Amino acid sequence: MIVTLIVICEVGFWVLLAAGLATRYLLKMPRTGAALLLCEPLLEVLLLVVTAMDLKNGADPSWRHGLAAVYIGFTVGHGHRTVKWLDGHAAHRFGGAPPPPKPPRYGMARARYEGAIWLGTVVAAAVASGLLLLAIWYVGSDGNTEGLRSTIFAVWRAAGIHGLIALSYAIWPKKAPEGESSKAETSKAEPSKGESPRGVSAVSARDPEHVADFLVRGPRKDEEQIR
Numbered sequence: 484m485i486v487t488l489i490v491i492c493e494v495g496f497w498v499l500l501a502a503g504l505a506t507r508y509l510l511k512m513p514r515t516g517a518a519l520l521l522c523e524p525l526l527e528v529l530l531l532v533v534t535a536m537d538l539k540n541g542a543d544p545s546w547r548h549g550l551a552a553v554y555i556g557f558t559v560g561h562g563h564r565t566v567k568w569l570d571g572h573a574a575h576r577f578g579g580a581p582p583p584p585k586p587p588r589y590g591m592a593r594a595r596y597e598g599a600i601w602l603g604t605v606v607a608a609a610v611a612s613g614l615l616l617l618a619i620w621y622v623g624s625d626g627n628t629e630g631l632r633s634t635i636f637a638v639w640r641a642a643g644i645h646g647l648i649a650l651s652y653a654i655w656p657k658k659a660p661e662g663e664s665s666k667a668e669t670s671k672a673e674p675s676k677g678e679s680p681r682g683v684s685a686v687s688a689r690d691p692e693h694v695a696d697f698l699v700r701g702p703r704k705d706e707e708q709i710r
Contacts, residue, residue, distance in 0.1 A: 485547040488533055489554050492526040499523050508577035527555045544622055549634030552614040560607030594653040601649040608642040
C-alpha cells in the first residue's frame with residue numbers, strides 16, 4: 484500500500500505541476516495556477532499521515548516506510564528547485580518572458596552551483612532522517628526498526644557521495660574549451676554596440692552637435708597641444 488501511494492504521489496506531483504503551469508500561462512489565470520502549485524505539499528502530508536497510520540495499525544517497519552520518508556525528504560530538498568526551473572521555462576515558452584539563465588558550466592561558478600544542489604541533498608537527508616527517527620521512536624524498542632535505521636545510513640551515505648562529487652568541481656575546476664574561452668575573451672575585448680572604443684557609452688545620435696568631438700573621432704589637435 485505504501486509503495487502504491489508513493490507512486491500515486493509522484494504522478495500527482497507532475498499532474499499538479501503541469502496543471503498549475505498550464506493554468507498560469509495558457510489560461511492566463513496566475514492565482515489559480517499558483518494555488519494548484521501550492522497544493523503539491525499536501526501530497527507529502529497525505530503520504531506522511533498514511534505511513535503513520537500504517538505503523539499505528541501494527542505494520543512491521545520495513546523499507547517501504549523508509550522509502551516514504553526518503554521521498555518526502557527529496558521533495559522538500561529538491562522540489563522547489565524543480566518547480567522553479569520548470570516555471571522559468573514555461574514563462575519563457577508561453578508567457579513571453581526572457582529565457583531562464585543556463586547554469587554555469589565551468590570554473591568555480593560551476594563548483595558553487597553543484598554545491599548549492601548538494602545542500603538540497605543535505606536538506607533531503609536531514610528531513611528523511613528526522614521522519615525515520617520519529618518512526619523509530621513511535622514504534623519503540625519492542626518493534627523491529629533495523630530497516631528504518633539502515634535507511635538512515637543509506638540516506639547519509641548517498642549525501643556523502645554527492646558531496647564528494649560536488650567537492651571535485653572545486654578541487655578540479657572544469658575548464659572551458661580553448662575555442663569557447665577565446666571567444667569569451669574576444670567578446671569582452673570588443674566594445675559592444677552603442678559603446679565608444681574607450682568603453683564610454685555613446686550619447687544618443689539624435690543631437691550629434693551635443694556630442695563631444697573626442698567621443699566621436701578622438702581629441703582635436705588644439706586639445707592635444709593644450710594637454
